[in-house]
Amino acid sequence: MDEPGRTLLSRIEALRDDLTPSEARVADVVLASPHRAIEWSIGAMSTAADVSEPTVARFCKSLGFSGLKEFKIQLARSLGETVGTPFVHQDVTPDDSAGDAALKVIGRAVHALEGFGSRLDSGVLKSAAVAITRARRVEFYGQGNSGVVALDAQHKFFRLGLATAAYSDPHVHAMSAALLGPEDVVVAISAGGRTLDLIRSVEIAKAAGATIVGLTTRGSPLARHCDLTIATDVEEDADIYAPMTSRLVHLTAIDVLAAIEVGPKLAGHLERAKQSVREKRAAR
Incomplete structure (x- = not known):
């Protein structure tokens, strides 16, 4: 997905002018509040950008992602690389060790609470x-x-x-x-x-x-x-x-x-x- 040394946010900025006007509004709210965007549901993101939910889905596909979930995972990883904080959201899988499962659950909880605090x-x-x-x-x-x-x-x-x-x-x-x-x-x-x-x-x-x-x-x-x-x-x-x-x-x-x-x-x-x-x- 992202090229080495290039964050997803910089890629969104570079591609913004090639998006449709409604998709560009989604790009703008993501660029303005990337950490909040990680937590947004498709409904919340569409409301923030004042566009339809299908527009949010098209925005993700225009960037090369299968949908919002994959986009947010990559955005979280990109922000983690940028600010040094692990924002990756991954669900526990049957193959995870007990330690990995614990880290995923705890990390997800910590990030959710941090996101809630930042939006209060x-x-x-x-x-x-x-x-x-x-x-x-x-x-x-x-x-x-x-x-x-x-x-x-x-x-x-x-x-x-x-x-x-x-x-x-x-x-x-x-x-x-x-x-x-x-x-x-x-x-x-x-x-x-x-x-x-x-x-x-x-x-x-x-x-x-x-x-x-x-x-x-x-x-x-x-x-x-x-x-x-x-x-x-x-x-x-x-x-x-x-x-x-x-x-x-x-x-x-x-x-x-x-x-x-x-x-x-x-x-x-x-x-x-x-x-x-x-x-x-x-x-x-």
């Missing part, structure tokens, strides 16, 4: 944290893998003295959403943002007047129904294994939200909660 919108984070800590009631919705994250989120926030609940059953969160009001907040969690039952419950909660905070992919169907979206774009091949890095990014986002608004009052709630379980621990 502090204004959205602050607004979401304020909405949550001032809410009459906070409900966390998620299904499948995201349902586990919703439970962790509820565990984090109830210790701060907030009225919280976590629901992963679509029938239950739909009913609960209908009972919310303008002083309530729903945190909807979904890696891809395309779960129909979750989107429907969010629509119900929003119609009831609740504020919707989304932890999901930017530009996704779920994100379009949220008042505040904390973008957690992570590229994963769900056909190979259950989502892993997206779960870690979501858990980290929850930790960040819980940390932002812990003032003296909320810290007091947390200390009392911690004190209540100290007697349940064995001595050292």
